[in-house]
Amino acid sequence: xxxxxxxxxxxxSDEAKAIEFIESLMWPDGAVCPHCEGxxxxxxxxxxxxxxxxHGLWKCGPCRKQxxxxxxxxxxxxxxxxxxxxxxxYMMCTAKKGVSASQIERSLxxxxxxxxxxxxxxxxxxxxxxxxxxxxxxxxxxxxxxxxVGGKARNNRHKNKKTAGQxxxxxTLIDREGEARTFMVPNTKKATLQTIARPVVSGSAHIVxxxxxxxxxxxxxxxxxHTVDHSKTxxxxxxxxxxxxESYHSLLxxxxxxTHHHVSQKHLPRYLREREFxxxxxxxxxxxxxxxxxxxxxxxxxxxxxxx
Ligand SMILES: [Zn+2]
Numbered sequence: 680x681x682x683x684x685x686x687x688x689x690x691x692s693d694e695a696k697a698i699e700f701i702e703s704l705m706w707p708d709g710a711v712c713p714h715c716e717g718x719x720x721x722x723x724x725x726x727x728x729x730x731x732x733x734h735g736l737w738k739c740g741p742c743r744k745q746x747x748x749x750x751x752x753x754x755x756x757x758x759x760x761x762x763x764x765x766x767x768x769y770m771m772c773t774a775k776k777g778v779s780a781s782q783i784e785r786s787l788x789x790x791x792x793x794x795x796x797x798x799x800x801x802x803x804x805x806x807x808x809x810x811x812x813x814x815x816x817x818x819x820x821x822x823x824x825x826x827x828v829g830g831k832a833r834n835n836r837h838k839n840k841k842t843a844g845q846x847x848x849x850x851t852l853i854d855r856e857g858e859a860r861t862f863m864v865p866n867t868k869k870a871t872l873q874t875i876a877r878p879v880v881s882g883s884a885h886i887v888x889x890x891x892x893x894x895x896x897x898x899x900x901x902x903x904x905h906t907v908d909h910s911k912t913x914x915x916x917x918x919x920x921x922x923x924x925e926s927y928h929s930l931l932x933x934x935x936x937x938t939h940h941h942v943s944q945k946h947l948p949r950y951l952r953e954r955e956f957x958x959x960x961x962x963x964x965x966x967x968x969x970x971x972x973x974x975x976x977x978x979x980x981x982x983x984x985x986x987x
Pocket of ligand 1: 741
């Protein structure tokens with residue numbers, strides 16, 4: 680599916696079409712009742728504004744309950760039209776440096792608070808299992824590096840006093856031929872860094888890091904370990920560098936500082952998932968990323984409000 684803006688545009692303006700589009704992605708084999716998991720005798724209830732019956736309502740014959748495609752997803756409990764959800768998802772899947780909540784607020788004509796929740800829910804949809812596949816399989820090269828993010832006290836002094844001004848430490852593991860994984864870590868001690876790396880990286884991988892002591896002895900768990908040493912020969916520097924990890928970190932900082940200005944440590948992991956989503960789907964089209972995010976919306980209902 681190579682959906683571009685023009686192909687997606689009808690879904691941004693017609694609520695019934697928007698819902699049918701979401702349904703086609705969430706229910707590829709047809710509608711499913713979330714109450715009894717039945718697929719038989721499900722009927723669509725016709726939208727009727729006078730009776731306050733909205734688009735997307737279904738009724739299950741066997742269990743007699745009503746449902747929509749939004750149940751159990753990031754969309755559940757939201758009164759924002761699906762057309763606007765789709766626009767927000769498309770905007771976030773298109774912008775390489777991220778989209779701020781105030782940009783979503785202006786573009787969609789919703790409140791800042793609604794835009795903020797929308798953005799966080801969409802980040803949740805972008806989240807993938809960090810253990811979904813090992814990095815550096817078949818003897819690939821995996822770069823590992825850490826960076827410090829945020830922490831300008833003057834920008835966040837009204838926030839949590841304990842963490843105000845503190846920089847968060849982000850550890851990135853990146854397969855040169857494949858995906859990246861990022862983690863917020865409490866420190867850069869050997870035990871911390873290596874405990875994270877071991878289950879995420881294949882034993883056959885060749886590891887490249889800087890000369891930080893936290894990586895000493897990591898070669899015991901992997902095929903080899905090389906450190907970046909700028910005094911070594913040019914040929915060596917062609918292979919043993921951490922340029923991928925460094926450019927990943929510069930993109931991350933540009934998104935966080937340039938677009939969001941400040942991100943609290945509490946919310947940073949969600950922004951990391953968003954950057955990871957973009958990097959890992961960097962060769963996909965904007966439309967393909969949009970479809971991926973929508974599919975990821977399932978099973979991620981957030982408890983911002985009490986469950987009904
Ligand atoms: Zn049912």
